Every structure is written in C-alpha cells, then in structure tokens.
Amino acid sequence: MPGELRPPQTARELLIGAVSIPSLSGQEGPLAAYLGSWMTAQGFQARIDEAGNAVGERGQGPLTVALLGHMDTVPGEIPVRIDESGVLHGRGAVDAKGPLCAFLAAVAALPDEALAAARFVVIGATEEEAPSSRGARHVMTTFRPDVVLIGEPSGWEGLTLGYKGRLVARVQLSRENFHTAGEGQSAADDLAEAWFRVRAWAARTAEGAGLFDSVQATIQELSSSNDGVTQLARATFGLRLPPRISPAEAEATLGELLADLPGLQLRFSGHESAVRHPRDNALTRALRVVIRAQGGTPVFKVKTGTSDMNVVAELWPVPTLAYGPGDSSLDHTPDERLELAEYDRAVAVLTGALTRLALSWPVPTQPGAAVPAGT
Known part of the structure; x- marks a missing residue:
C-alpha cells in the first residue's frame, strides 16, 4: 500500500x-561508493557526479523533488555501536547520515503511483561541513527542482524552515615593538579592543530580538607573537547573521567599527545569507498531515547554524525545509x-509525505527539468 515500508532492517542496515564508514570532508569516496551500490540495488539510477556527490533518481513524473543531504562529517572518532536501548552511537549518526539514509530509505519505499507522478533526486553531497559546500554548489547548477528537502536533524516531528547566515572575519593587527614599561597599546591590546567592539555591536542587534534575529559573535582563533621587532596579533571571529543583516x-x-585601529588587516570568508522559508506550502502541509497520522505534533523550527539550505536558496527559490531524525x-x-x-519513524513520515505530495501536486506548465551545468 502507499507509504508501506520495506523491512525495517533494510533501512537500518543502510544507516549502520x-x-x-569514515567520511571526513574531502574523504567521502568510500561512502559514496557504498551508497551508490545500495541505490543501484534498490532500483535507483545511481551515479557519482563530478563533485563526488552520490546521486540517485527514481520516478519519471512531472514534479521534481530534490532531497539534499550530505555525506561528510566533522573529525572525531566515536566507536560505532548499538546499545541495549536501540540507540546507534557513531560520528555522523545525527549530522547527517541519519537524515540522508532516511531520505534514501523513504524514496526506495515509494509506491508506483508516486513514482509515476514525480521524479525524486536524492543527493549525498560532499563537503557540507567545510566552508566550500562543494557538493551543493555543484548540484544546484545541474537541475531545477520544484520542491527541496534538506537532510539535517530536526527530530521526527520537527520541520526546519530556516538557518542563520554566516560571515568569518580574520583580523590581524601589527605594530612596531616597544618596551612594555613605556606608554602605548600593544597589538594584542588593539585586538582585544577589536573584539570588544564586535561583541558590543552583536549585543546591540539583540536588543528586543530573539536569538534567530540577532548577531551571534564568537572567537574561533586567537594568537599573538613578537619577534623583537614587530608585534602581531591575530584572531578569527565567527558571526552568525539574522535575515535582516546580509x-x-x-x-x-x-x-x-575597526577602521581607526592601527595596522589593521581584515579578510572575510564564508559569506552565507540567512534564509527563512514560508511555513504554509504543499511540502509543509504533506509533512504535517503525516506526522499527525503517526501520532506526533508538528513543530516548526529555525536554526542558529548554517546548512546547505543557505547555499541553494538563491538558485532554488521553491518550497524548502530541512527534515531528518x-x-x-x-x-x-x-x-x-x-x-x-x-x-524508522522518520522514514515512515518521509515515505508517506512524499507520496502525498506527489499525488496532490498540480501538473506544472514548466516542470523541473535538467539544465546544462553552469547555467
């Protein structure tokens, strides 16, 4: 019947x-091969694309649904095990192999009528945890979906509508060395002053605003040195930006803010604008209905981090949310x-919601279609 799962152990074995398989950013090849083999066995048209993404497609209908997850993880080895409570421990279990495998298992379980009504493209992207977001930046130029799901943990009842933006500031201050018994500010003093100003600005943006709507500033790196001739002080400030500040x-x-500090050099990277999608569209409605049918209460969320949702938002201006266990x-x-x-419950929700979405979607006059890369 529509939405019926394949044997749970199949989906679970995929995840485990x-x-x-270790898959640090830039080292996703073995995992991509594993996922590609699994997709082929489950009837997907599977491939590894030019960016190293594991891509699988099922269905040939006029609606195109992109399910964009990521394969890479941050460093930190955690022994993989399942405890007596049925909890899987391991790096990537939550962020974000759980959501990605839930996408794959759900699309593998879709009934024929859903596959006749829609084309489902599942992407296991590379380097989401790296500043490059290489996989998402490549795939977003290769086709135009009508609906997008981002594979990030939200909890099985959660629907994530948006993420804050990001900016990374690398600050360097230099000045000639002097005896500390004399008058004057050291380069490290000036760097501390730079941080105080940035932190005060972030605090001003928070007046009367919630966390999602204010700037969050953190020190990511901090150092100073002195070779006897020149003092150098360096820091990296990480900024999480609200939708109102690009x-x-x-x-x-x-x-x-920092223009008057002597010997200042500023470099910026990681430019990502905040994004927040509407809460009422065909995608959110389908998920809400199925979450309730599973006995849950849908909860809308916004996140203070950044994800591939930020990366693809400009080129994919369509109904979008992030979902995953x-x-x-x-x-x-x-x-x-x-x-x-x-x-298991997230797989069931996704299977039911994707089926409902496909069968209720009006036939578009210009359905999502492949486009040449770079256009």
Whole structure:
C-alpha cells in the first residue's frame, strides 16, 4: 500500500553501514561508493557526479523533488555501536547520515503511483561541513527542482524552515615593538579592543530580538607573537547573521567599527545569507498531515547554524525545509547518537509525505527539468 515500508532492517542496515564508514570532508569516496551500490540495488539510477556527490533518481513524473543531504562529517572518532536501548552511537549518526539514509530509505519505499507522478533526486553531497559546500554548489547548477528537502536533524516531528547566515572575519593587527614599561597599546591590546567592539555591536542587534534575529559573535582563533621587532596579533571571529543583516552589510559594519585601529588587516570568508522559508506550502502541509497520522505534533523550527539550505536558496527559490531524525544538539559532540526507532519513524513520515505530495501536486506548465551545468 502507499507509504508501506520495506523491512525495517533494510533501512537500518543502510544507516549502520554508512555510519561505519569514515567520511571526513574531502574523504567521502568510500561512502559514496557504498551508497551508490545500495541505490543501484534498490532500483535507483545511481551515479557519482563530478563533485563526488552520490546521486540517485527514481520516478519519471512531472514534479521534481530534490532531497539534499550530505555525506561528510566533522573529525572525531566515536566507536560505532548499538546499545541495549536501540540507540546507534557513531560520528555522523545525527549530522547527517541519519537524515540522508532516511531520505534514501523513504524514496526506495515509494509506491508506483508516486513514482509515476514525480521524479525524486536524492543527493549525498560532499563537503557540507567545510566552508566550500562543494557538493551543493555543484548540484544546484545541474537541475531545477520544484520542491527541496534538506537532510539535517530536526527530530521526527520537527520541520526546519530556516538557518542563520554566516560571515568569518580574520583580523590581524601589527605594530612596531616597544618596551612594555613605556606608554602605548600593544597589538594584542588593539585586538582585544577589536573584539570588544564586535561583541558590543552583536549585543546591540539583540536588543528586543530573539536569538534567530540577532548577531551571534564568537572567537574561533586567537594568537599573538613578537619577534623583537614587530608585534602581531591575530584572531578569527565567527558571526552568525539574522535575515535582516546580509554578509555584505556585516562586512561593511566591521570595517567601520575597526577602521581607526592601527595596522589593521581584515579578510572575510564564508559569506552565507540567512534564509527563512514560508511555513504554509504543499511540502509543509504533506509533512504535517503525516506526522499527525503517526501520532506526533508538528513543530516548526529555525536554526542558529548554517546548512546547505543557505547555499541553494538563491538558485532554488521553491518550497524548502530541512527534515531528518535526530537531536541537533548532539551535532559535532563526542556523544553523537540516534535512536533507531526515531529513524524508522522518520522514514515512515518521509515515505508517506512524499507520496502525498506527489499525488496532490498540480501538473506544472514548466516542470523541473535538467539544465546544462553552469547555467
């Protein structure tokens, strides 16, 4: 029947196998090969694309649904095991092999009528955890979906509508060395002053605003040195940006705030604009209905981090949300873990919601179609 799952152990074995394969950013090849083999066995048209993404397609209908997850993880080895409570421990279980494997298992379980109504493209992207987001930046130029799901942990009842933007500022201050008994500010003093100004600006943006709508500033790196001739002080400031402040605006603000500091050099990277999608569209409605049918209560969320949702938003201006099993507070931690029962439930929700979406979608006049790369 529509939405019926294949044997749970098949979906679970996919996940356990994926978590057991190390896949740091830039080293996703073995995992891509594993996922490609699994997809081929499940009837997908599978390939590894030019960016190293594992891509699988099922269905030939006029609706095109992109399910964009990522294969890479941050460093930190966690022994892979399933405890007595049915919880899978391992790096990537939550962020984000759980969501990606849930996408794959759900699309593998879709009934024929859904596959006749829609084309489902599942992407296991490379380098999401790296500043490059190489996989997403490549794939977003290769086709135009009508609907997008991003594979990130939201909890099986959660629907993530948006993520904050990002800007990374690398600050360097230099000055001639002097005796510390004399008058004057050291390069490290000036660097501390730079941080105080940035932190004060972030605090001002938070007045009367919630966390998602204000700037969050953190020090990511900090150092100073002195060779007897020149003092150098360096820092990296990480900024999480709300929708009302673009990376360009934040860059200009920091330039003005720090302009009077002598010997200042500023370099910026990681420019990602915040994104927040509407909460009422065909995609959110389908997921809400099925979550309720599974006994859950749909919960809309926005996240203070950044994901591939930010990367693809400009070229894919269509109904989008992030969904996947797991507790995002466990991302990047030494206790990363995922309840397999929640994973099963997320697969069931996705299977039902994708079926419902495909069968209720009006036939578009210009359906999503492949386009030449780079256009």
